[in-house]
Amino acid sequence: MSNITFDLRDNGMIVGLPEGETYFNYYWLRDACQSSIDPQTRERVFDVTQMKSPPRAISAMVRDDVLVIDWRDEAQPSHVPMSLLTEVAANGRAADPAALPRKLWYSDHLPRITRVEQNAVLNSDEGRARLTRALIEDGIAIVTGMDKTTEALPRLVNSIGPVTPSAEGLFFDVRVEIAPTNLAFTAGPLEMHTDLPGEENAPGVQFLHCLENTVEGGLSLFLDGAAVAEALRAEDPEAFALLASHEIPFFYRHDNWDYRAHQRVIETDPDGEVTGVTISQHLQDNMDLPQDLLDVYYPAFVKFIRMMQEDRFTLRFRSQAGNCVVFDNHRIVHGREGYVADSGSRHLRGCYTDRGALRSTYRVLMQKGVADISPPASALA
Amino acid sequence: MSNITFDLRDNGMIVGLPEGETYFNYYWLRDACQSSIDPQTRERVFDVTQMKSPPRAISAMVRDDVLVIDWRDEAQPSHVPMSLLTEVAANGRAADPAALPRKLWYSDHLPRITRVEQNAVLNSDEGRARLTRALIEDGIAIVTGMDKTTEALPRLVNSIGPVTPSAEGLFFDVRVEIAPTNLAFTAGPLEMHTDLPGEENAPGVQFLHCLENTVEGGLSLFLDGAAVAEALRAEDPEAFALLASHEIPFFYRHDNWDYRAHQRVIETDPDGEVTGVTISQHLQDNMDLPQDLLDVYYPAFVKFIRMMQEDRFTLRFRSQAGNCVVFDNHRIVHGREGYVADSGSRHLRGCYTDRGALRSTYRVLMQKGVADISPPASALA
Numbered sequence: 001m002s003n004i005t006f007d008l009r010d011n012g013m014i015v016g017l018p019e020g021e022t023y024f025n026y027y028w029l030r031d032a033c034q035s036s037i038d039p040q041t042r043e044r045v046f047d048v049t050q051m052k053s054p055p056r057a058i059s060a061m062v063r064d065d066v067l068v069i070d071w072r073d074e075a076q077p078s079h080v081p082m083s084l085l086t087e088v089a090a091n092g093r094a095a096d097p098a099a100l101p102r103k104l105w106y107s108d109h110l111p112r113i114t115r116v117e118q119n120a121v122l123n124s125d126e127g128r129a130r131l132t133r134a135l136i137e138d139g140i141a142i143v144t145g146m147d148k149t150t151e152a153l154p155r156l157v158n159s160i161g162p163v164t165p166s167a168e169g170l171f172f173d174v175r176v177e178i179a180p181t182n183l184a185f186t187a188g189p190l191e192m193h194t195d196l197p198g199e200e201n202a203p204g205v206q207f208l209h210c211l212e213n214t215v216e217g218g219l220s221l222f223l224d225g226a227a228v229a230e231a232l233r234a235e236d237p238e239a240f241a242l243l244a245s246h247e248i249p250f251f252y253r254h255d256n257w258d259y260r261a262h263q264r265v266i267e268t269d270p271d272g273e274v275t276g277v278t279i280s281q282h283l284q285d286n287m288d289l290p291q292d293l294l295d296v297y298y299p300a301f302v303k304f305i306r307m308m309q310e311d312r313f314t315l316r317f318r319s320q321a322g323n324c325v326v327f328d329n330h331r332i333v334h335g336r337e338g339y340v341a342d343s344g345s346r347h348l349r350g351c352y353t354d355r356g357a358l359r360s361t362y363r364v365l366m367q368k369g370v371a372d373i374s375p376p377a378s379a380l381a
Numbered sequence: 382m383s384n385i386t387f388d389l390r391d392n393g394m395i396v397g398l399p400e401g402e403t404y405f406n407y408y409w410l411r412d413a414c415q416s417s418i419d420p421q422t423r424e425r426v427f428d429v430t431q432m433k434s435p436p437r438a439i440s441a442m443v444r445d446d447v448l449v450i451d452w453r454d455e456a457q458p459s460h461v462p463m464s465l466l467t468e469v470a471a472n473g474r475a476a477d478p479a480a481l482p483r484k485l486w487y488s489d490h491l492p493r494i495t496r497v498e499q500n501a502v503l504n505s506d507e508g509r510a511r512l513t514r515a516l517i518e519d520g521i522a523i524v525t526g527m528d529k530t531t532e533a534l535p536r537l538v539n540s541i542g543p544v545t546p547s548a549e550g551l552f553f554d555v556r557v558e559i560a561p562t563n564l565a566f567t568a569g570p571l572e573m574h575t576d577l578p579g580e581e582n583a584p585g586v587q588f589l590h591c592l593e594n595t596v597e598g599g600l601s602l603f604l605d606g607a608a609v610a611e612a613l614r615a616e617d618p619e620a621f622a623l624l625a626s627h628e629i630p631f632f633y634r635h636d637n638w639d640y641r642a643h644q645r646v647i648e649t650d651p652d653g654e655v656t657g658v659t660i661s662q663h664l665q666d667n668m669d670l671p672q673d674l675l676d677v678y679y680p681a682f683v684k685f686i687r688m689m690q691e692d693r694f695t696l697r698f699r700s701q702a703g704n705c706v707v708f709d710n711h712r713i714v715h716g717r718e719g720y721v722a723d724s725g726s727r728h729l730r731g732c733y734t735d736r737g738a739l740r741s742t743y744r745v746l747m748q749k750g751v752a753d754i755s756p757p758a759s760a761l762a
Contacts, residue, residue, distance in 0.1 A: 027679035043663040093669035165543035200737035201582035258744040282424040288474035294406035356581035363639040
């Protein structure tokens with residue numbers, strides 16, 4: 001890298017990287033100096049707002065793969081690793097091991113769902129890496145061989161992140177109740193939904209641990225909401241744009257709580273990529289968009305929900321005692337067929353952690369160099 | 382209301398309300414029918430996507446302050462309270478008791494901070510209503526007369542909402558530590574910040590319970606980030622627009638975690654109103670906006686943070702043992718002056734709940750008809 005050129009401008013410099021000339025802002029370069037981060041707390045200790053004047057470079061050179069910059073108004077030079085500059089030039093940002101592309105899936109996904117033994121998750125970095133990677137890429141995985149005790153669930157969750165509470169508390173039990181606070185706690189069918197959209201921050205990652213299931217019916221239903229959203233974008237871009245642009249209200253209400261929040265039905269990131277969906281007709285409040293906008297919004301909304309009922313998207317399977325389905329509650333839409341209440345017992349125990357904790361756990365494993373690729377299916381017990 | 386006129390159109394009807402002619406979409410009217418909500422679970426049981434054709438009214442009339450609509454393709458009429466129509470006509474949405482306007486405040490707010498006795502919060506709906514109302518309107522309040530035990534904090538928090546965990550666990554202790562994971566856990570000054578922006582959902586409401594404070598220095602600093610943001614909007618609308626439009630990255634990293642998230646420095650709602658700010662230079666990652674955008678973004682960012690250091694915005698006071706400062710972590714920016722570590726002891730214990738839980742609690746109190754206005758200052762012990 002001895003022949004790198006520098007063109008020092010007023011607010012930044014053009015660096016002649018081998019990959020091409022790339023502009024870097026001076027504030028950014030000053031903030032990116034290695035000395036800006038305290039090695040003990042790992043926090044930023046340089047405060048850009050304390051500079052008396054905007055940073056202005058007077059010279060730049062590369063030494064030992066580090067860009068060394070002398071500043072007009074500072075005694076000390078800054079040191080920025082060239083590897084950071086090439087990363088930013090290539091991707092616009094530093095690498096994030098958890099920024100794995102989503103793999104959309106359809107109704108034929110069942111045989112390919114990632115399955116990891118409880119003991120592999122609890123006792124090995126590799127098991128934990130396979131589970132967390134599947135949750136980031138596919139949004140769903142099954143942990144098998146769970147103990148059929150109430151302690152098994154918190155043990156599993158805590159290997160990924162802290163249990164985040166909802167209005168129902170830290171854990172909830174899905175079974176027939178006498179005075180249900182929620183349609184889930186009946187034997188009726190439960191239409192496709194994401195959980196608790198009435199909370200400002202709807203739960204991120206959901207766990208459903210099956211403790212018992214001997215009833216007739218009651219098949220579990222799952223679909224990839226991001227796959228349905230992308231199908232809608234392909235088939236009806238205007239409907240997609242409406243659902244991705246406007247927020248509608250949801251609630252969760254009973255004697256002691258009255259949660260309300262607005263959510264976009266299709267959630268996109270600043271690049272326009274689908275990051276999730278929110279759907280829950282039984283917790284949907286009266287829409288409060290302008291009434292004339294509803295003339296076009298409602299048909300788009302109805303179309304999207306009907307797409308979710310198409311067979312091409314839906315996985316159907318019987319929850320087995322000892323399994324725990326884990327899924328991204330902002331992406332994976334779930335439901336249940338009705339069942340015959342007195343034909344046996346059905347008891348799922350559930351809770352949540354958040355997606356930030358999931359990605360944090362995966363990053364730490366990757367930084368330790370843990371392998372996260374599943375062994376071939378034949379190697380799985 | 383006997384003379385109300387109805388103009389039935391293709392997708393909705395124009396209702397001649399006393400307040401003026403107002404358009405209502407048919408899907409919305411069908412969804413707003415009183416029978417759509419199950420009285421036991423309080424959930425929506427009517428599914429608009431199951432209709433064979435879009436709803437089309439064939440007649441409408443008002444009976445006993447209820448709009449009765451006959452539909453072309455349904456046997457049963459719908460019933461919508463006229464009070465809902467007039468509310469929506471006036472405000473665009475149904476009333477929300479927790480949708481109180483924010484009251485911006487400045488450096489002279491100290492004598493007017495709402496103070497509520499711990500026992501009033503724990504034992505009376507009125508005390509709880511005063512505290513939650515202040516947190517919604519002002520974003521800050523002080524609970525006085527707290528027991529100086531570790532049990533006092535969870536008792537207080539649980540009267541508002543569940544304790545939400547962070548990477549540090551459910552509770553954290555702010556005092557000098559040998560191997561700090563965070564600048565807070567030193568005796569140094571702590572620049573103005575909001576907590577944990579590296580989490581996907583940064584904590585909503587923060588509690589800081591002062592158990593002990595006998596050190597020299599270490600004054601607590603608070604400001605209303607929404608007030609500073611509005612001042613920036615008035616003084617430099619372009620800088621405001623930049624900070625409200627783009628997300629920047631934050632982190633929280635140590636041996637066992639690596640949280641990363643993007644946040645807007647100024648958070649606005651769909652109406653453009655400021656709902657919060659996110660600022661934490663010590664947890665700010667290298668910015669990943671396009672480098673040429675940084676030429677304008679960085680100066681706006683520096684300007685906003687410098688405004689936060691102006692005396693006109695900042696409250697300064699000594700945290701007193703037995704007090705708990707409660708504040709909206711998305712709106713109120715806090716910090717600390719440095720202190721002399723061996724001049725005494727300083728120990729704050731903190732935790733979080735979320736803003737949705739706060740508003741839920743306030744709504745339930747209002748629906749019970751609880752008074753939430755503080756008595757005159759002379760009546761306060």
